[in-house]
Amino acid sequence: MGTAVRNPLVLGLVAAAAVAFGVAGFASSYVTFLLTGAAVTTVFMQSYGLITGRAGVISLCQLSFAAIGAWVVGWANVADVPGGFYAWLPLGGLAAVVAGLVIGLPALRLRGVNLAVATFAFATALDVVFTGIAFPGQDTFDFVRRPAGFTDDSGYFVFTVAVVTAIFVGLWLLDRSRAGGALVEIRHSERAAAAHGISVARGKLTAFALSAFVAGVGGGLMAGQLGVVAAGNFATFASVSFFAIALFVGTNNIEGAIAGGLIGAVFPVIIDALGIPQDLSALFFGIGAIQVLRLGGSQTDLLRASRRRKRQSRAHPPTRESPTPTTRESNVQRTRIQRSGGGAALEVRGLRVRFGALTAVDGVDLVVPKGHVVGLVGPNGAGKSTLINAVTGFTTRYDGTVLLDGRPVDGLAAHHRARAGLRRSFQQLRVPTALSVGMFLQVAAGRKLSRDEVDEQLALFECPTADTPMDVVDVATRRLLEVAGLAAGRPPVLLLDEPAAGHSSTETRLLQRRLAELPERFGTAVLLVEHDIELVRSTCDSLVVVDFGRVIASGPPDEVLADPAVVAAYLGAPAHSPEGNS
Incomplete structure (x- = not known):
């Protein structure tokens, strides 16, 4: 029992449940709505944590994938596709996967700034498309029907936190698998990854597909929260701002993704209350991203590294001894030379x-x-x-x-x-x-x-x-x-x-x-x-x-x-x- 209590996954699930039901039971409607937006933004941050934080691929089009997910959920709602919101949400994520592969394939040969420009161009093009056509239900005010059992604001907040938690569990498992380790190695050195038998192209495509799915799910959650969405909810400039936030806080870490979600949803409200134009919020995020480049790591990465160094300094690691070679060890070379x-x-x-x-x-x-x-x-x-x-x-x-x-x-x-x-x-x-x-x-x-x-x-x-x-x-x-x-x-x-x-x-x-x-x-x-x-x-x-x-x-x-x-x-x-x- 003691081991289970100390397990970070168990602790995280307990904390998520406590937050979800605490907010649902005691928060006002406004706070609940604001925190639901923060939870949705956390999903977007999780997608950045996948593509950039783990695989090291610059992507400025994650909100474009979210727009695709929202569009599919809106269409499924208008068309009354069977299964309800429980089926529509993953369907929107899968539709975003297709777009992720479409943008990922030509981007495989690009690096750095060139890749950033390519993904930004895709986001801009999709922004133009969605601006020219109305999202399903937008003209008729056909609001997206929320999942059964979670139709009011408090219930939908609980549902959104459950989705966020499920994604965190999936990412936690990914980080402890060889596939997750391969993504990190691709970020660190593509040559080393290839030398270990890892297909860099397949790894990057996998990162694009997974991050697009997560972003598409986030877009569907936003459609469920707002009832009906428009192209302005997924503007290209907002995607760049979210990328800057993700880079600054380090959304490959759980605490970074949550912090990014809160910053993305709450920070504009705070500066608006202070009388500062919301457009200037991107300036703060950009300064934070520059700080990451200067320090060589995100805030959560640096904090984690500092804690590890402190623990290591308090510990007393065993010194490596130099054992005297056994007779077998000292004769290994001679035995091998004599062998055919x-x-x-x-x-x-x-x-x-x-x-x-x-x-x-x-x-x-x-x-x-x-x-x-x-x-x-x-x-x-x-x-x-x-x-x-x-x-x-x-x-x-x-x-x-x-x-x-x-x-x-x-x-x-x-x-x-x-x-x-x-x-x-x-x-x-x-x-x-x-x-x-x-x-x-x-x-x-x-x-x-x-x-x-x-x-x-x-x-x-x-x-x-x-x-x-x-x-x-x-x-x-x-x-x-x-x-x-x-x-x-x-x-x-x-x-x-x-x-x-x-x-x-x-x-x-x-x-x-x-x-x-x-x-x-x-x-x-x-x-x-x-x-x-x-x-x-x-x-x-x-x-x-x-x-x-x-x-x-x-x-x-x-x-x-x-x-x-x-x-x-x-x-x-x-x-x-x-x-x-x-």
């Missing part, structure tokens, strides 16, 4: 990448045998990261062939290569701080992990517990988490781009042991790009050295690192054999 590789997990043939007149990768041949760790080293600018980008599909224009387990993958997009088992990390850390440790592990793995699997993987890499917020985790541990998450997916091939960057000696030793174990423990062959030569020497079965985009040496680590051509490449001295051993 069983064919090539990854094979690269004649790979060539050009950027205009510059040849960044020049006819590279490379094989990563199954059950092996292969090091890819070379001086800065040698073409290592470009080679990985081409192999994993992030550079699409190249000559040559990439084979995964003997099958060519050259025609596959990056996220399809990741799903096929060609996974990678990035030189620049791309771990989203808005996720928990456990959720990031689920997203990076690319498959559903049980709680036991998550806990076991975190313990293996000596990382914080699953419910730890990522923004209180240090950068070095985030890099370990990235490797842990990728390995948990058990891909056939894992390409790691400088995973030891920023690590202490203790963390490097831990990473060394785990990298050596990856083939045996997870069935994963590894291509390791790393500047830490001692880590490479102790972990890798073989080395491939590139310089100026060409392979200059390959073979056992000790032999390759003693090669004069390799020494020359690192020290800048002339070599007798510029081509090396390829």
Whole structure:
């Protein structure tokens, strides 16, 4: 019972019920009407929280989706569609989904300001259309019939709060699913999302569809509240103002969506009472949005982060110990080298990448045998990261062939290569701080992990517990988490781009042991790009050295690192054999 009382979902449902019945029983008609408007606006804020707060997509047309939902509810009311308001409301949401997909498809190739302009243009065009035609029932004053049992103002407020609460529950569940984690990762880094097998295009379309449905439901609720609506209720300028509010308060958080609903509905009334023109309210919201850009986060995001840091400072997290390697751990590399590789997990043939007149990768041949760790080293600018980008599909224009387990993958997009088992990390850390440790592990793995699997993987890499917020985790541990998450997916091939960057000696030793174990423990062959030569020497079965985009040496680590051509490449001295051993 104690656990249930402390559950945030249970507490939220109890609070919603208390507010709904408290207002319905004691508030005046005016206050009830005003708070109903705030609840409807909260639905609009929830739609912004989906599209912008979670997926990071700028949309200035959410009230256009609301207008579609309101129009459908009004039409269903006039046409006396069976099912009443209970059926009309989701019908309006589904109609808005169609519009969300229509605007989402062409917007997939747009970013930032260009996307904002495109959605604003759609909102303006729809505004013109709805201004030219009357909403159903507008001319005849055929008011929308409210749901049975909730026909008076107090009852309709309870109904609206119930809808708002249901949406919050849905979003709460979404945030705890891999799909919700994928949306957050798309917001943080589209490249990292694709590397984890997430379709960025599908994720953005999903965000457009879900947010349009929520906005359409909000429009239907407004039609039920007002009885009859007009184009002015969904003006483009109001949509921009709501976007500014959502950006300022952070409507991806529950408290932010509620605050946004109250601000959007009550603030204009307050400034009107003070004798300030309501049109100036948008100016205040715009200033708030600029403040978000300056601080790097919304008010609720910043408050949540501050509370997490305070809790973390009061806690005493266990220090990572450096256990003495067991006999099994210390002999992992020797055991693997003696074992037959069983064919090539990854094979690269004649790979060539050009950027205009510059040849960044020049006819590279490379094989990563199954059950092996292969090091890819070379001086800065040698073409290592470009080679990985081409192999994993992030550079699409190249000559040559990439084979995964003997099958060519050259025609596959990056996220399809990741799903096929060609996974990678990035030189620049791309771990989203808005996720928990456990959720990031689920997203990076690319498959559903049980709680036991998550806990076991975190313990293996000596990382914080699953419910730890990522923004209180240090950068070095985030890099370990990235490797842990990728390995948990058990891909056939894992390409790691400088995973030891920023690590202490203790963390490097831990990473060394785990990298050596990856083939045996997870069935994963590894291509390791790393500047830490001692880590490479102790972990890798073989080395491939590139310089100026060409392979200059390959073979056992000790032999390759003693090669004069390799020494020359690192020290800048002339070599007798510029081509090396390829």
